[in-house]
Amino acid sequence: MVNSSAAVVAAGLRVRRGKAEVLHGLDFSVPSGQVVGLLGPSGSGKSTLMRAIVGAQRMASGELTVLGMPSGSPTLRRQVGYVTQAPSVYDDLTVVQNLRYFSTIIGAPASDCARVLREVDLEPQGHQLVGNLSGGQRSRVSLGVALLGSPRLLVLDEPTVGLDPVLRRALWGLFASLAVSGVSLLVSSHVMDEARRCDRILLLHDGLLLADETPDGLLARTKTTDADDAFLALIAEAEAGNRSPVHATDHPEHHPEHHPEHRAGHHAAKHDGTRDTKHHGNAE
Amino acid sequence: MNPKLTLATTARVLAQIRHDPRTVALLLVVPSLLIGLMAWIFVNTKEFETIAPALLALFPFIIMFLITSITTLRERRSGTLERLMTMPLGKFDFIVGYTLAFGLLAIIQSLVAVGYAVWVCGLSISGNPWLLILVAVANAVLGTTLGLFASAFAATEFQVVQFMPALVFPQILLGGIFIPRAQMPDVLRSISDWLPLSHSIEALQKVTTATNATGTILTEVGIVALWALGFVVVGSLTLRRQTP
Numbered sequence: 296m297v298n299s300s301a302a303v304v305a306a307g308l309r310v311r312r313g314k315a316e317v318l319h320g321l322d323f324s325v326p327s328g329q330v331v332g333l334l335g336p337s338g339s340g341k342s343t344l345m346r347a348i349v350g351a352q353r354m355a356s357g358e359l360t361v362l363g364m365p366s367g368s369p370t371l372r373r374q375v376g377y378v379t380q381a382p383s384v385y386d387d388l389t390v391v392q393n394l395r396y397f398s399t400i401i402g403a404p405a406s407d408c409a410r411v412l413r414e415v416d417l418e419p420q421g422h423q424l425v426g427n428l429s430g431g432q433r434s435r436v437s438l439g440v441a442l443l444g445s446p447r448l449l450v451l452d453e454p455t456v457g458l459d460p461v462l463r464r465a466l467w468g469l470f471a472s473l474a475v476s477g478v479s480l481l482v483s484s485h486v487m488d489e490a491r492r493c494d495r496i497l498l499l500h501d502g503l504l505l506a507d508e509t510p511d512g513l514l515a516r517t518k519t520t521d522a523d524d525a526f527l528a529l530i531a532e533a534e535a536g537n538r539s540p541v542h543a544t545d546h547p548e549h550h551p552e553h554h555p556e557h558r559a560g561h562h563a564a565k566h567d568g569t570r571d572t573k574h575h576g577n578a579e
Numbered sequence: 580m581n582p583k584l585t586l587a588t589t590a591r592v593l594a595q596i597r598h599d600p601r602t603v604a605l606l607l608v609v610p611s612l613l614i615g616l617m618a619w620i621f622v623n624t625k626e627f628e629t630i631a632p633a634l635l636a637l638f639p640f641i642i643m644f645l646i647t648s649i650t651t652l653r654e655r656r657s658g659t660l661e662r663l664m665t666m667p668l669g670k671f672d673f674i675v676g677y678t679l680a681f682g683l684l685a686i687i688q689s690l691v692a693v694g695y696a697v698w699v700c701g702l703s704i705s706g707n708p709w710l711l712i713l714v715a716v717a718n719a720v721l722g723t724t725l726g727l728f729a730s731a732f733a734a735t736e737f738q739v740v741q742f743m744p745a746l747v748f749p750q751i752l753l754g755g756i757f758i759p760r761a762q763m764p765d766v767l768r769s770i771s772d773w774l775p776l777s778h779s780i781e782a783l784q785k786v787t788t789a790t791n792a793t794g795t796i797l798t799e800v801g802i803v804a805l806w807a808l809g810f811v812v813v814g815s816l817t818l819r820r821q822t823p
Contacts, residue, residue: 383659400587
């Protein structure tokens with residue numbers, strides 16, 4: 296599964312910000328045409344990882360290949376759509392003016408604005424100033440900008456934050472249909488519930504990967520039935536592992552088949568068997 | 580640099596300003612009001628003839644410095660700059676796009692201010708009035724590029740406003756408005772020789788008082804333009820595609 300056709304491949308990726316190391320050597324891949332959820336508590340390094348993938352964050356060491364090229368390559372600037380955590384659009388322009396400006400910059404066809412406006416469900420607001428929109432609408436404008444020019448990889452930093460359940464479901468439906476059309480997506484969230492909607496999950500905690508699995512595989516591994524419990528179990532296990540090498544005595548209830556090295560992503564080899572169901576596209 | 584992207588950026592900046600009519604009104608009206616006030620203050624003396632040109636040099640410089648430093652700081656803080664830097668927009672497209680937009684605003688602002696000074700306040704211009712506009716635009720570009728540069732060193736709007744007294748006031752004090760530069764102590768005089776604003780004030784005073792000084796004026800404008808170019812280059816170094 297981890298092969299050259301993957302949209303993102305990281306090997307030993309370390310990132311330092313200032314004096315502190317934020318990402319401590321990550322190995323993972325984002326397969327093409329899938330929705331990969333990047334989950335983890337705030338401060339775990341999700342945004343830093345996403346910024347490294349889009350080339351906005353310098354790496355300390357390791358390799359990061361995006362669509363077959365080193366991250367930050369100029370050719371990637373038209374092929375990767377990126378949504379930052381705060382809506383990065385111009386408040387003093389209308390929705391359409393924002394979309395038109397960014398589509399000129401990336402050289403997208405003129406028809407793209409109308410398509411994107413429809414996809415993020417903002418047609419009625421097209422001629423309103425972004426500054427007058429609600430928080431959820433504003434973040435959809437930001438998402439719309441990332442969809443311009445039909446990028447092959449979308450890196451979305453908490454795109455559904457502040458959205459109501461109906462819109463959240465609609466957007467996850469959009470992500471799934473994009474994945475079906477061949478687009479690869481890396482979507483971060485701290486709402487564990489959204490994990491169920493991803494094809495795969497990367498769980499980041501304190502700059503280390505705790506899991507790189509399918510949602511079902513994760514539940515099976517942690518012997519839990521819901522995403523929240525699974526994450527809490529993994530995080531508790533990781534923290535126990537940090538405090539004491541004999542973590543099994545601290546948390547006997549979580550010890551089966553787990554070893555501290557899972558944190559470093561050494562378990563990547565055993566995912567294939569557990570992927571049998573796809574969650575995208577299900578209408579619920 | 581890609582002219583299409585530069586012009587798109589210029590159009591975008593102008594569209595942003597169009598949505599803020601109060602700023603546009605203040606930009607166009609305030610300089611004239613202040614010039615009118617000056618003319619009134621000096622109504623019984625000859626001072627207006629020397630102070631008015633200096634004011635015409637100062638307005639575009641100060642106002643464009645403030646507007647540019649705050650708008651680019653906003654771009655840095657809102658994430659739009661980071662987004663643009665992950666897109667195929669060149670750094671010079673960004674800076675030149677801004678400079679063109681604010682340069683255009685400065686032309687309009689200067690036309691209004693010069694027209695008001697000449698026709699309403701009775702300022703006499705011995706030289707070519709178009710040279711006056713040229714110097715005003717050069718000053719606006721200087722303010723724009725200095726503002727771009729300053730915004731890189733400010734983390735908040737508060738800090739950027741503090742750069743005004745730090746970077747702009749010394750140039751005003753040493754520019755020869757309060758006392759002719761020739762009468763300053765030698766050290767200050769030579770510092771003043773190196774400051775861009777001294778040259779633009781000198782150019783404007785030449786335009787209003789001398790009839791045949793086009794060569795000198797163009798040299799002074801050239802010095803101002805070199806400074807502006809320098810700020811553009813240094814400013815582009817502060818735009819980074821990658822943060823450490």
